[in-house]
Amino acid sequence: AQTVTQSQPEMSVQEAETVTLSCTYDTSESDYYLFWYKQPPSRQMILVIRQEAYKQQNATENRFSVNFQKAAKSFSLKISDSQLGDAAMYFCASTPPRKAAGNKLTFGGGTRVLVKP
Amino acid sequence: DGGITQSPKYLFRKEGQNVTLSCEQNLNHDAMYWYRQDPGQGLRLIYYSQIVNDFQKGDIAEGYSVSREKKESFPLTVTSAQKNPTAFYLCASSIGRGPDGYTFGSGTRLTVV
Numbered sequence: 001a002q003t004v005t006q007s008q009p010e011m012s013v014q015e016a017e018t019v020t021l022s023c024t025y026d027t028s029e030s031d032y033y034l035f036w037y038k039q040p041p042s043r044q045m046i047l048v049i050r051q052e053a054y055k056q057q058n059a060t061e062n063r064f065s066v067n068f069q070k071a072a073k074s075f076s077l078k079i080s081d082s083q084l085g086d087a088a089m090y091f092c093a094s095t096p097p098r099k100a101a102g103n104k105l106t107f108g109g110g111t112r113v114l115v116k117p
Numbered sequence: 118d119g120g121i122t123q124s125p126k127y128l129f130r131k132e133g134q135n136v137t138l139s140c141e142q143n144l145n146h147d148a149m150y151w152y153r154q155d156p157g158q159g160l161r162l163i164y165y166s167q168i169v170n171d172f173q174k175g176d177i178a179e180g181y182s183v184s185r186e187k188k189e190s191f192p193l194t195v196t197s198a199q200k201n202p203t204a205f206y207l208c209a210s211s212i213g214r215g216p217d218g219y220t221f222g223s224g225t226r227l228t229v230v
Contacts (some may be wrong), residue, residue: 035218045221102167103214109159
């Protein structure tokens with residue numbers, strides 16, 4: 001079965017500093033998508049950033065960027081210039097194998113980010 | 118604007134009652150999903166549906182039931198057989214395998230009283 005692992009249950013960062021969340025995944029596919037979702041205290045899940053495995057260039061969305069290492073099956077999220085509003089749970093997710101029907105994402109267990117003022 | 122609407126936001130259930138959580142989307146997405154989230158935990162898949170009139174069990178389907186009679190709607194019933202139903206329930210939809218991932222609803226908080 002496909003797995004996504006987030007090894008850091010909680011990370012703390014000072015406001016304006018940078019924090020990196022790690023995610024590793026297990027897939028036999030060559031083409032797939034990876035996602036980072038943010039869940040703030042409101043519990044609304046928000047898509048932060050996505051990466052297509054075929055694209056070597058790391059995705060960037062404003063202060064959020066990823067370090068995608070395909071061979072190592074690693075997909076870390078870097079939050080730069082952290083703001084109080086970045087405090088949330090962050091979930092890493094991957095698309096299923098092509099042979100699997102549908103688009104049932106596999107989620108990691110989540111990393112809680114605390115931002116200190 | 119297109120999106121997913123979950124209702125109610127808060128729901129209270131008495132012991133032995135069945136309750137139904139609503140999930141409606143106007144995104145024209147084929148697939149819909151129900152997840153359960155316990156405090157401080159990740160997402161666990163209850164049921165999913167890839168097309169109208171078809172659905173499959175997820176990892177924790179026992180004590181839950183669903184229907185998919187319309188493309189827009191995927192209600193979840195928490196039955197009395199679910200012994201520990203107090204949790205946060207998230208509904209999501211997707212257009213298919215691709216870069217869009219899921220669109221999530223805002224969730225329903227179910228509490229047994």
